[in-house]
Amino acid sequence: MQFERKDILDIESLSAEEISFILDTADRMKEISKRPVKKVPTLRGKTVVLFFYEPSTRTRTSFEIAAKRLSADTLSISSGSSSMVKGETLVDTARNLEAMNPDVIIIRHYSAGAPHTLARLLKTTSIINAGDGMHEHPTQALLDLMTVREKKGYIRDLRIAIIGDISHSRVARSDIMGFTKMGAEVVLGGPLTMIPAGIESLGATVAGNSDDAVRGADVIIMLRIQKERQQSFLYPSDREYSKVFGLNPERLKKAKKDVLIMHPGPINRGVEISSEVADGPYSIILEQVTNGVSVRMALLFLVAGGVRNVNSD
Amino acid sequence: MLILIKGGRVVDPGNLDGIMDILIDDDRIIEIVPSGKSEKGGSGLLKGRVPERIIDASDKIVVPGLIDMHVHLREPGQEYKETIETGTLAAACGGFTSVCAMPNTIPVNDNRQITEYILKRTREAGNVTVYPVAAISKGLEGMSLCEYGDLKEAGAIALSDDGKPVSNSRLMRRAMEYARGFRLPVISHCEVNELSAGGVMNEGAVATRMGLAGIPNAAESIMVMRDIALCELTGAHLHIAHVSTHESVNAIREAKRKGIPVTSETAPHYFTLTDDAVSGYNTNAKMSPPLRSAFDREAVREGLSDGTIDVIASDHAPHSSIEKDVEFDFAANGIVGLETSVSLCLKLVEDGVIGISELIEKISKNPARILGIEKSIKIGGIADITIIDPEAVYTVDSGGFRSLGRNTPFNGWKMKGRTYLTMVCGRIVFENIMTQEGSL
Numbered sequence: 001m002q003f004e005r006k007d008i009l010d011i012e013s014l015s016a017e018e019i020s021f022i023l024d025t026a027d028r029m030k031e032i033s034k035r036p037v038k039k040v041p042t043l044r045g046k047t048v049v050l051f052f053y054e055p056s057t058r059t060r061t062s063f064e065i066a067a068k069r070l071s072a073d074t075l076s077i078s079s080g081s082s083s084m085v086k087g088e089t090l091v092d093t094a095r096n097l098e099a100m101n102p103d104v105i106i107i108r109h110y111s112a113g114a115p116h117t118l119a120r121l122l123k124t125t126s127i128i129n130a131g132d133g134m135h136e137h138p139t140q141a142l143l144d145l146m147t148v149r150e151k152k153g154y155i156r157d158l159r160i161a162i163i164g165d166i167s168h169s170r171v172a173r174s175d176i177m178g179f180t181k182m183g184a185e186v187v188l189g190g191p192l193t194m195i196p197a198g199i200e201s202l203g204a205t206v207a208g209n210s211d212d213a214v215r216g217a218d219v220i221i222m223l224r225i226q227k228e229r230q231q232s233f234l235y236p237s238d239r240e241y242s243k244v245f246g247l248n249p250e251r252l253k254k255a256k257k258d259v260l261i262m263h264p265g266p267i268n269r270g271v272e273i274s275s276e277v278a279d280g281p282y283s284i285i286l287e288q289v290t291n292g293v294s295v296r297m298a299l300l301f302l303v304a305g306g307v308r309n310v311n312s313d
Numbered sequence: 314m315l316i317l318i319k320g321g322r323v324v325d326p327g328n329l330d331g332i333m334d335i336l337i338d339d340d341r342i343i344e345i346v347p348s349g350k351s352e353k354g355g356s357g358l359l360k361g362r363v364p365e366r367i368i369d370a371s372d373k374i375v376v377p378g379l380i381d382m383h384v385h386l387r388e389p390g391q392e393y394k395e396t397i398e399t400g401t402l403a404a405a406c407g408g409f410t411s412v413c414a415m416p417n418t419i420p421v422n423d424n425r426q427i428t429e430y431i432l433k434r435t436r437e438a439g440n441v442t443v444y445p446v447a448a449i450s451k452g453l454e455g456m457s458l459c460e461y462g463d464l465k466e467a468g469a470i471a472l473s474d475d476g477k478p479v480s481n482s483r484l485m486r487r488a489m490e491y492a493r494g495f496r497l498p499v500i501s502h503c504e505v506n507e508l509s510a511g512g513v514m515n516e517g518a519v520a521t522r523m524g525l526a527g528i529p530n531a532a533e534s535i536m537v538m539r540d541i542a543l544c545e546l547t548g549a550h551l552h553i554a555h556v557s558t559h560e561s562v563n564a565i566r567e568a569k570r571k572g573i574p575v576t577s578e579t580a581p582h583y584f585t586l587t588d589d590a591v592s593g594y595n596t597n598a599k600m601s602p603p604l605r606s607a608f609d610r611e612a613v614r615e616g617l618s619d620g621t622i623d624v625i626a627s628d629h630a631p632h633s634s635i636e637k638d639v640e641f642d643f644a645a646n647g648i649v650g651l652e653t654s655v656s657l658c659l660k661l662v663e664d665g666v667i668g669i670s671e672l673i674e675k676i677s678k679n680p681a682r683i684l685g686i687e688k689s690i691k692i693g694g695i696a697d698i699t700i701i702d703p704e705a706v707y708t709v710d711s712g713g714f715r716s717l718g719r720n721t722p723f724n725g726w727k728m729k730g731r732t733y734l735t736m737v738c739g740r741i742v743f744e745n746i747m748t749q750e751g752s753l
């Protein structure tokens with residue numbers, strides 16, 4: 001297929017066919033990362049701006065490595081740096097950036113929809129969403145899909161359990177849409193204070209409790225619990241959370257025998273996931289990180305490199 | 314100046330409905346007769362007099378001047394968003410001969426000086442009548458009462474902390490009791506802050522999909538129920554602003570059945586749109602209370618139909634692009650409404666939700682009754698008259714608004730029915746010269 005998208009804003013707007021195509025491309029990119037010289041000239045002369053309104057060492061580093069492996073020039077702007085003047089609106093910042101003709105802007109923003117606004121305003125620059133508020137984190141979902149497909153060989157009909165603070169999680173939204181689009185079944189678990197209204201409309205089902213969510217799961221994705229949520233009465237204590245909703249060896253027994261354990265990181269050991277499980281044989285948390293680079297290389301290549309280059313290097 | 318309005322269908326609910334001619338001399342209506350009789354010269358309505366202006370109102374509807382009892386004129390303090398001059402011009406264009414100006418100006422209209430200032434600016438630059446609504450609490454802060462006696466004497470017509478709820482129930486109780494002594498209606502913006510905090514749109518599937526924090530219906534309806542209880546306790550006249558949820562409609566219906574002196578209003582966007590309009594992070598669909606579900610919209614329409622909701626008011630809330638061209642989370646609440654209200658109201662009639670007569674009650678007679686003013690087409694009465702062209706078809710173009718605000722979710726909408734002429738005290742303040750399809 002021909003990949004025609006200028007921007008990667010969310011999983012919601014991608015078709016199953018496009019997702020498969022991105023994953024296929026990422027598989028090929030992974031091969032580059034295994035070479036002794038991990039660099040190809042595909043995006044030489046292209047400028048990739050990493051525009052992070054929210055701190056994120058992990059995602060930013062992954063994108064930066066991805067861009068560098070494709071020989072793009074990268075420039076990182078974060079909310080602490082002087083380039084982002086206090087009081088300047090997103091619209092003004094966008095226009096200023098566009099005036100410098102970057103090829104790709106990777107944006108992480110604390111407000112849902114900010115990448116969409118940017119994409120509407122910038123006619124030629126490609127926008128990749130690296131996480132917007134509680135909305136979506138499409139590259140995380142794509143790397144989750146890639147990792148599951150790699151390990152299981154397929155995605156269709158797998159039972160995926162996502163457990164934690166669904167309400168505040170952009171990873172959860174993107175994963176729900178990504179896995180259901182690819183034909184998997186998604187079951188959600190967590191305190192009901194963290195299950196948002198109407199989440200079923202995205203195609204997921206809500207389990208009565210964590211045991212029900214875990215039961216028969218092929219994949220379990222644990223979400224990070226944020227301690228400040230206690231102040232908004234979403235859960236009473238880490239102790240209770242860990243006991244009732246956390247993933248420990250006992251609860252894990254209810255899952256399928258070849259279950260995969262995933263986590264978008266960073267993990268709270270002993271809260272949502274016990275160390276035995278996080279470091280145990282079913283955990284593929286570090287493979288997720290490795291595949292993150294491949295998926296981001298694939299996306300940069302697809303929006304900035306053009307399909308014609310795919311076999312030329 | 315003698316003006317003859319000829320051949321229109323005059324609809325003044327409970328008073329007149331028929332094809333009639335109306336003769337206006339200066340600021341008063343001096344004759345009303347069934348149409349055709351004015352042709353007969355001396356024996357008819359003209360009695361030999363020659364009108365300086367004859368308005369052909371055939372195929373049009375002639376109604377008592379419309380009132381929008383919920384408008385933010387932004388002056389003083391935020392004249393870059395709207396002024397009394399531009400806001401009242403927008404009102405005239407929308408068919409409104411009177412508007413109520415909400416007190417959340419800068420400074421807040423919580424004292425005689427600001428009320429007098431608003432009235433002075435209206436005399437200088439206003440195009441329609443402005444009735445200032447004064448604050449319930451000083452600075453809208455919910456801590457102490459304003460001087461209602463002094464404010465009423467200065468010209469305040471009602472009380473409201475609109476934009477914010479009165480969270481302190483004891484203060485609200487005393488405000489209602491005290492206001493009752495001055496026969497001032499208390500207009501309540503119903504919101505439980507702790508439930509709406511952080512929310513930027515209706516709680517539900519659309520918010521969940523978009524990753525935006527939601528505001529549940531209960532954030533409104535709990536406060537509606539509290540205020541109804543305080544209304545029952547104090548006997549004050551309570552008017553619930555911008556009803557958006559089915560729970561609120563049900564609570565008000567029940568209160569009215571029990572004879573509690575509560576009235577209520579909704580805005581055209583609540584009976585027209587749902588939270589789907591927010592899709593694409595459209596900040597022109599962000600307001601407080603937020604657009605709700607289709608179920609709530611239906612309940613609001615039922616409330617209009619059975620009389621639970623007495624009034625339609627636009628909650629005209631102009632903002633500049635500085636407040637709206639930003640991330641959805643940070644965009645200001647509110648949309649402009651004066652120039653689209655009548656068309657959206659006429660759609661209700663076309664949809665069979667209410668009849669034309671009920672509509673005129675909701676945008677003229679009922680607000681007048683609630684505010685204690687008179688709007689009637691009667692001999693000797695003030696010539697505040699609106700003429701509506703129910704068949705005019707046009708496309709909304711926010712670029713052509715008289716309001717300084719462009720923040721409407723209705724830009725580009727095809728509309729049927731609009732204001733043809735607006736007359737305030739016998740003075741024509743707006744006249745639509747486009748007879749065929751045109752833009753606003």
Ligand SMILES: [Zn+2]
Nearest residue numbers: 475476502554
């Ligand atoms: Zn309000």
